[in-house]
Amino acid sequence: MDFEVWPEAIELGRMFAEHGYELALVGGPVRDLLLHRRSHDLDFCSSARPEQFEPILRRWGHDGFWDMGRKFGTLGAMRRRPDGTEVKVEVTTYRSDTYEPDSRKPEVNYGDSLEGDLSRRDFTVNAMALRVPELEFVDPFGGANDLAKGVLRTPVDPSQSFDDDPLRMMRAVRFVAQLGFRIAPDTAEAICRMADRIDIVSAERVRDELVKLLLSDRPRAGVEALVESGLADRVFPEIPALQLELDEHHRHKDVFEHTMIVLDRAVALETGPDGPVPAPDLTLRLAALMHDIGKPKTRRFEPGGKVSFHHHDAVGAKLTRKRLKALRFDHHIIDDVSDLVELHLRFHGYVDEPWTDSAVRRYVKDAGHLYERLNRLTRADATTQNKRKAQIFASAMDEMEQRVKDLKEKEDFDAIRPDVDGNEIMALLDLKPGPMVGRAYKHMLEYRLDNGPVDHDVAVAELRRWYAEVSPQA
Known part of the structure; x- marks a missing residue:
């Protein structure tokens, strides 16, 4: 066993024993020790009540103390080793959690023995303990055997x-x-x-x-x-709904199976810590899981045995937003994953006909900070078994990414703005703030995306030309 985390545990055990209280390392840390995994977050249970062991824990944890779990019998503390490593501990009184049939929150009842506490844990592999300071291994339910199996x-x-x-x-x-x-x-x-x-x-x-x-x-x-x-x-429910039999001849792959492959491939495309999409990336993985959830609602059987899913990207984005909201995800996760689902088919037109520089700029502009994730989701989604098609798709993606790099050497994609700003638009056209300024700004942004950076005089001329066409006074 790896005893790296135990000096602090043994010290804390001695402090509890001096006051006549039992203390045992329990749950995940014990399991992880048997699996030879490192852990610096240690969970303990004790015969002492919170009010009894709080002074001990405060004395041990001279670098931090918290009591958010006090109503559940849990207090926590932290100390730093000389090398800067933080060791965090949480101590909970022996207990049993019981739920009323319709309750979402447990009723906390204190217990009186370590074995009784372990019997109320989730799984046998988490129902093992190590008494400290004596280092007695306690495994009343065969957790070590289940762990080995x-x-x-x-x-x-x-x-x-x-x-x-x-x-x-x-x-x-x-x-x-x-x-x-x-x-x-x-x-x-x-x-x-x-x-x-x-x-x-x-x-x-x-x-x-x-x-x-x-x-x-x-x-x-x-x-x-x-x-x-x-x-x-x-x-x-949107995930099991992907288990579709697409046609009676089974010519089309099951959408759930496809989604699992895409998830695997997306994970494999994550990068190291210094790369653009460091692993593990929740946004990319959620997008891979949800990219096709619009297919069940958009499935149509076409003449000739074909199956279509028109607009499943847009429908899927709405379903994604609704589900992630229901699961109380943060707003930025909801926005980013929904945007990736909506954009995940965007690249496919490039394979048939390479885009103009204007279209490449729009792709990067629309993807924004999701550009690297979108490309990885797009690559992961190309699961064809046809080697020739797979190679054509991969080559097209490589080519587009290289074009983006080349264009970025000439201009800053992350800061693409019209060559004239709102204030200048109002001054040049003698306009007051209002909808017309917004329309002019949008037109000049489109012009910038279509043409790249141009001389200021050229941009002003274009603005005046456009305004002469759309102005009510023209």
Whole structure:
């Protein structure tokens, strides 16, 4: 085992023992130690009540203290090592969380033993403990064995566990993504049977589990488990709706399967920490997951056995915005993911006929700060098995990106503005602030995108020419 984080844990255990209190490292940190993963955030449980161990924790955590979880029996503290590394701890009184059938929040009842506390945890792999300072390993439910097998199982009957805290069902599919585990058959069956119980959990808590799932090393496995469990029908119904049989001859690929491939490919296209889209990128992964959710509503069977999805990009963008709002995502995430869904087909016309410089400028201007993500989503979405088509598409994308680099050497795409600003427009045309100034500004921006930077005299001449055509006095 890796004992790197234990000096602080042992010290804290001795401080608790001096006052006659039990202390044990529990949950994720113990699991991660067995998996040889590093952790500097340590969770403990104790026989002491918050008011009893608060002075101890404040004395240990001389670099920070917090008590936001006091009503749940939890206090936290932090200290820095000489090398600057922060070690954060949270201590919770032995407890049991029970839910009323229609309640979204647990009722906290203090317990009286470590084993009793462990029995109320979500899965056996998180129901292991290490007593400190004596370093006694406690594993009453076979968590170490399940960890070795890669199995998720509840310490008590799964129906009772999920009835007590329905969010544990979401955690199960999240651990599939994060740890690469499989859900035990009886646990999986209980999730399927009780999926509607997730409805009492707040959108914010569900969202947080989805984010952790998507940012994991195996988001596809997590999404597939989410759909198979029936939970997606309750929290993200647009995703299982992609499981379409497109035609009776099965000539068209299933949209859900395609989406999973796109998600995998998008993850592979993320960059290192110094690249334009550092991994893991929530915005790109959400866009990959949602880029085709407009297809079920726009599907049409055409003559000759063809299937069409006209305007699924625009419809999908609206559905994306609605779903992400319902899940209480931040406004900037909602805007960015919706924009990527709406723009994800934009490049396809380039393959048939390379764009003018004007069209390239518009593409970059419309993508804005999403340009790098949009290109990666577009590449990920090109899942054809036809090698020739795939090569043509990739070459076209390479060519367009090189043209953008060449154009950027001549002009600043990020600061494209008309060659005359609003104040100058009003002065040149003798206008007061109003709609006509806005129309003139828009025209000059279009002119700038079409023609690139031009001499100031040329821009003024164009402005006067346009105004002579559209002015009521002309």
